[in-house]
Amino acid sequence: EALLDDRKVMTKSSSVDLVTQTDQKVEQLIIQSVKEKFPTHRFIGEESVAAGEPCILTDDPTWIVDPIDGTTNFVHAGCRAVTWYSAVRSLLPQMEFGVVFSCLEDKMFTARRGSGAFCNGEPLQVSGQKDIQRSIIATEFGSNRDPEVVDKMFSSLRNVLCIPVHGMRGAGTAAINMCLVASGCVEAYYEIGMHVWDLAASSLIVSEAGGVLMDVEGGAADLMSRRIVAANNRTIAERIVKEIHPFAPPRDDAPPLQQ
Ligand SMILES: O=P(O)(O)O[C@H]1[C@H](O)[C@@H](O)[C@H](O)[C@@H](O)[C@@H]1O
Ligand SMILES: [Mg+2]
Ligand SMILES: [Mg+2]
Numbered sequence: 001e002a003l004l005d006d007r008k009v010m011t012k013s014s015s016v017d018l019v020t021q022t023d024q025k026v027e028q029l030i031i032q033s034v035k036e037k038f039p040t041h042r043f044i045g046e047e048s049v050a051a052g053e054p055c056i057l058t059d060d061p062t063w064i065v066d067p068i069d070g071t072t073n074f075v076h077a078g079c080r081a082v083t084w085y086s087a088v089r090s091l092l093p094q095m096e097f098g099v100v101f102s103c104l105e106d107k108m109f110t111a112r113r114g115s116g117a118f119c120n121g122e123p124l125q126v127s128g129q130k131d132i133q134r135s136i137i138a139t140e141f142g143s144n145r146d147p148e149v150v151d152k153m154f155s156s157l158r159n160v161l162c163i164p165v166h167g168m169r170g171a172g173t174a175a176i177n178m179c180l181v182a183s184g185c186v187e188a189y190y191e192i193g194m195h196v197w198d199l200a201a202s203s204l205i206v207s208e209a210g211g212v213l214m215d216v217e218g219g220a221a222d223l224m225s226r227r228i229v230a231a232n233n234r235t236i237a238e239r240i241v242k243e244i245h246p247f248a249p250p251r252d253d254a255p256p257l258q259q
Contacts, residue, residue, distance in 0.1 A: 002074075009075050012050050017143040018071050023047050026067035034063055046197045055196070055252045057224075061096075066197035069100075070173030098201030100175045109179045109205050117182050117208035124209040126232035127184040132239045135187035138169045138177040142193035144249070152245040153192070159243035160190075178202030181230050182209035188231035190240055192216055196223045196252045206230045212237050216244045224253045 002022040010019050027047045034041060042058065045065040049055045068074055100109040109124070111117040117124040129135055137160055141153055161168055169186060171177050175198060177189040182205045200223060203213055213221035214229040218241045221228055226249045231237035 003077070014143055014145065016072075016145060018075050019047065019050065020068075020071065020075065022074070023067045023071055027065055030065050030067065031063075044197065046195065049197075049252075055224075057253070064197050064200040066175065066195075066201075069175040069198055070171070073172040095200065095204040098204035100179055100201050100205065102176055102179070107179075109182070109202070111182075111201075111205040111208040113204065113208070115208070117205045119179070119183060124182045124205070125184055126181060126206070126209050126211040127187050128232070129187050130233060130235050132163055132165060132187070132236050135165050135236060136167045136169055136185075137165050137240065138171065138180060138186045138189040140170050140172070140174060140177065140191050140194070142191065144193050149193075149247065152247050155245040156190075156243060159245070160240060163239070163243065174198035175202045178206050178230050181211055181232060182206045184209075184232070187236050188229065188240055190216060190229040190244060192227045192244075192247060193249050194228070195226060199223055199228055203228075203230065214238075214241065216241060216246050224251050226250075226252060 008021060011017055012019050024047050027045045031043050031045060038061070040060070042060045042062040043065060044055050044062060045053070045067070047067060095113060097112045098110070102109070107119055109117070109119050139157065157168065171180065174191060174194045177186070178199065179202055180186045181189050182202070203221070203223060207213060211230060211232050212234050214231070214237045215221055215225065216227045216229055218238065227246070229237050229240050231240065
């Protein structure tokens with residue numbers, strides 16, 4: 001219904017950072033229904049953070065919610081829109097489970113720590129490809145249109161494409177790009193600039209499907225750092241790291257700037 005009805009588009013951090021009433025309603029729906037069952041749990045929700053709520057992990061069980069991942073697709077008649085949420089239980093953070101629902105495809109991706117990853121109940125496994133020259137790589141351009149940042153993104157894109165790889169793709173949603181890695185449809189996904197709610201659920205789905213997560217400079221992945229390489233294996237991830245022009249957006253858990 002919302003795909004047909006909700007055309008009132010608002011903006012957040014910039015004119016290309018879009019939000020609709022459906023993003024806000026879905027987030028409230030998820031938070032309210034979880035709160036009824038788990039009144040002491042905490043939440044990090046994309047639209048709540050946009051409204052001024054803190055983006056901090058504590059030792060308390062915390063649900064990280066992206067009500068629609070791919071709002072730009074949704075606004076442009078729903079190329080692909082996704083509702084998903086995940087839970088995190090510690091400062092490290094230790095993901096307990098992740099859920100990504102690709103509503104137009106009616107695909108429910110799920111993972112629970114130590115129990116594997118699934119799509120509509122069928123087990124997921126990353127691609128076995130070790131040769132990056134026989135790989136497809138996914139990425140996105142996010143919503144930062146600062147020419148210096150765009151130059152860095154294009155330089156990385158050019159470097160990866162010219163390895164050469166079989167192709168580059170982008171679903172318009174970080175969560176689905178990661179699920180494509182988990183499903184073995186693409187070998188890797190990298191991006192700088194997305195947020196913890198874009199990645200939390202699908203990061204567990206990727207690792208439970210046998211994939212690896214890495215920072216764009218090669219260290220351990222840090223979901224608050226707004227940078228990720230998710231790949232089918234370490235060889236492919238490390239090869240991509242060599243080609244990325246890194247930069248560091250403000251962290252999701254950075255203290256708010258003083259006015
Ligand atoms: O649709 P969103 O929940 O805003 O997430 C977007 C994200 O904002 C953007 O930076 C990424 O490039 C997209 O892949 C996300 O899915
Ligand atoms: Mg998102
Ligand atoms: Mg969203």
